[in-house]
Amino acid sequence: MERRPLIVQSDLSLLLEVDNPGFEEARQALVGFTELVKSPEHIHTYRITALSIWNAVAAGLSPDDMIDRLNTYSQYPVPDTASYFIQDQGRRFGRLQLQKSPDSDGFWLTSNDSTLLSQVSRHRAVAPVLGPAFGNGFRIRPEHRGLLKQALAKAGWPAHDVAGYESGLPLTVKLRDVSLNGQAFGLRDYQVDAVKAFSAAGNGVVVLPCGAGKTMVGIGAIAYEATHTLILTTSVAALHQWRQEILDKTSLKDEDIGEYSARMKELRPITLTTYQLLSHRKGDSYPHFDALNTHDWGLILYDEVHLLPAPVFRLTASLQSRKRMGLTATLLREDGRADDVFSLIGPKRFDLPWKDLEQQGWIASAQCREIRVALSDSERERYALAEDADRVRIAAENPAKLGTIEELLQEHRQDHVLIIGQYLSQLKRVQERVRAPLLTGETPLKERERLYQAFRDGTIPVLIVSKVANFSIDLPDANVAIQISGTFGSRQEEAQRLGRILRPKSDGGQATFYSIVSEDTREQDFAQKRQLFLCEQGYRYEIAHADATGAPTDGPQVIPFSTYKGV
């Protein structure tokens, strides 16, 4: 008998063999009720979680269907623990329903199971957001809709929200067949699938790699929903890029799109703002949020949803009557608030492995290289004697990295190179050495956009950027990124930085990502952690070594082990 591609572990993780002929079919079968955890070269790991089961049940898949799918593709009998978990969690979703109140006064949490209602009403997190008992359930105030869903999900009894969404003010909008700059345009198949997956539910998150066209998915959703839309972005530069793309790809005119920023406060059918402005607080109130909330939005788009700041979570809890779409490349929250994204923005509706898109040519293929640079004797001594907190900085700012940067720039003199770093002092030293423009948070907005444009045009071949360029910046022709320092072991930062160079190249060329770290320091350990997400997505890091001048070496000598034996 032919081997089946799946192994179900007793801890609810699923291991799917890529080289197996049944891989593709099995993957399709798993998508509906599992979460892709990692997808390296040979074996992909999925996980069954309470959230993934609830999502699947919400989408109409029964627990028995899920177990059948596992049985179909599993090489060995499905462990009882997995079957039991699916049955148990599957029956939880839908037992509680959140509806519009029969008397039209707010909402109503109801269930056929009065014991369950009584049980959740005593839960510490749920009780404060329940209104008075009403019929077979509890009255819920509109502003508590999100908080209640959040609390019930944490209590393990997710509510099925059938109260529906406000339709919002209508908007006449069409996608162009040919963009303004004269190129043929149409949503790619996976982008259409993502839009459909979202629209069927009305809320949720779309996860696509950088460069795969998340903005297009957002624009597709606007066109599909045809309603007034509020778009939340991470920076003003990103906001401007959204504006440009919407104008380029849709029938909307300049006057249809408003910018709500520190500079101007326009409220238009499509309004763009930033998280920072939205969460700006004055006393007890959020004036900008309040101003924007008065408008009848039919859709809210959260760009880079993994960066959603905590105050925006709270504000989002009161936006539950609007359709909400989150966009991200890495649904990794280093603060562990992924379940808040689930209950407030919505569950993950669409996800594609990075390597799949690379194989289909939708994102550039990339080579990742880590270069371990030695510390000079004096730096090594400084590092050894420094306090723990200072060591990270000393390692990150290793002067030998400058030599390596020069070597790399020499090798990539025909390419468009981004040098990305964390520390301004280091970036300034790099600027002095390589004589390339530096773009940081201090750079005025106009100057930033000028530099980005010059880089896109090719007049600037090398651009040095601080972490302001980690996200949402579209630099299509950048094909080399050199990361010289970063935020400790942040996996999402590493992925986002690689993302800067993943947009498909006009010449079909490959992108190269370098991460320069100081050898035998904590920075090297952090690099291991930073690379995890990308390794799990199937990227491989080649590792090279450089000496204390930054010049490449063949690699350090390994001291023959036998020397130590016998003493």
Added chain:
Amino acid sequence: MAFSLETILSMLSEEGWRTIATHAKVSYKPGKPVAFQKMKSRLTNPVYIAEALHALSPEEHEILTHWMLRTREDLTFPPITTESVALAMTGKLGHRGLMYQIQTPYGWVYTVPTELASPLLYAVLQHNQAITPMIAQRRTPRSVDTAPLWWSLVHNVFMILSHAKREPLPLAQQGYVYKRVTNKLVTKSWEHRNDADVLEAAIYFARRLGLLVYPDQNYRTLQTDSNVQSFWQNSPEYILQIAKDMLVTHSSPMVQNLLWTVLGHLEADQWIDLDGLNRWALKERIIGYNTYVRDYVVNEAVSLGLVELDQGLCRYTDVAYWGQRGRFESVEAESIVVQPTGEVLVPPSAPYADRWAVDNLATPVKWDRMGVYQIDRKSVETIIDQGIPLETYLDSWRGLSRTGIPANVQTNIRDWYRTLTRHRLLKATIIHSQDAAESSKIEQILTKAKEFRMRLSPHDLIISEPNLASVQKALERAGIPIPARVDTPGGVAADADDDAMFDEIDEFYDDRTDRNPGQAVIQALLPGIPLVPILDPYTIQTVVREAMTNRSPLTVYYVENASDKTVTRVDLDSAYIKDRHLLGIDINQQAFSMPLDRVRSAMRRDLP
């Protein structure tokens, strides 16, 4: 008393061989050895046994049934000396090699060899139409059609050995592994339904096979035996057979023989009805059978993963059912995957030995059906501790992995090796010489004596620690005597409570140290006292301090008054210093107290 067919055939006369060979239709040439396997295979053949039983008369059948089911659990039967139906029956079965007459130190008996017990019992049960009432009518198909290589007992034993290799299992007074440890392992076990009984059965299995051993004479812990690798070289069939045999060796043999026999003949989708078995066994008065024993045996078999239970029904698990038919899933060598994240995945079809090898090479993350390991700095550190060189380590992975070692993982391994072997903690015994030339001379002597290890500095040599006595002897012969005492750098570590006391000693003697430290002098021979060196204050300080640190008995010479010249000796079993007095208990259990400034000399009594 039970006898195996192999033992019996090896003792059989040529005539006996020929008789059986003739009846069994096995070719036998006198003077040439007949393959034992060939004979065994013939004698255990169900058709052959059925034919043999067919030749018995109803009365003979009756007696055989009585013997097999109701007489003795070890299937040895008392001798028959008179002509009878029973004698005729033994003769018929004896000629066919199914029953033998054995001479023991206590007389002779009839016996059925262990290998024939089950097939003969089955033939008897069939003849008596006893099987049908025991089989449940419910038919449940099996979910797999081969025995999985990775099954519960193998998994649990592997997990326990992997755990005990890193962290020995602590034993309670009664000799059992502590419950908290067993329960901790249960949570890490393959399927959470595995309860503590299942884990304990696996621990018992591992102990019986010598896979878990006592690491020392304290018998407080169990540790994985260093030769456990050889166990994992065994075939899955062999390990399954060991599990079945192990159960038989420590429990009621008749009930187990009965269960194994019936279970072994069930169709893939059939079950034994335990109530039906009970009714039949009690009615037939089966020797050794009662409900308690039956439940005990069944539960033990369940714990070992050989039998599954379902609402009063039982049958072989997939592994026992297909395994006894030799239908194990195929072993896939070199099937291990090393991912670029450093994660190592060991599929359930990998050879046991490969999985164990990975367990030695990487850090376990999850003992599950698919074993998950991680190549990390910690695992490389363990490997370095075992003295495995880098290239050997990398070669091991190359031999195991079907995907090779990703380049980044390989570089990480090389870097970890380099950093972890750059500095090491070494324990060494050093001979320190004040004179470099003399140190060089010692080196020459010890090189000849093969006790020299390495030169540390012009004044310091590292020597072999275990052979201190022979080092001392070699130097003494060469005219370089050396004290046997081994000093530790910075003096011997003292208890915190002793610090104040030592400060007091140091303070007292510091004021009086007017000579070069360590230089002992003999001042005079004092009347009435054997040759006693009068030491300078520094040396007395050192001696007293060391004696107290080591809790050693002490000999002290003192004067009664500061102006006295007569020195007195006292032997103290213990001593301490307080308020500038040396206090202690002497060998006559009398308290002793003397101001420090009256102590003239001291020496440890436990030193030669």
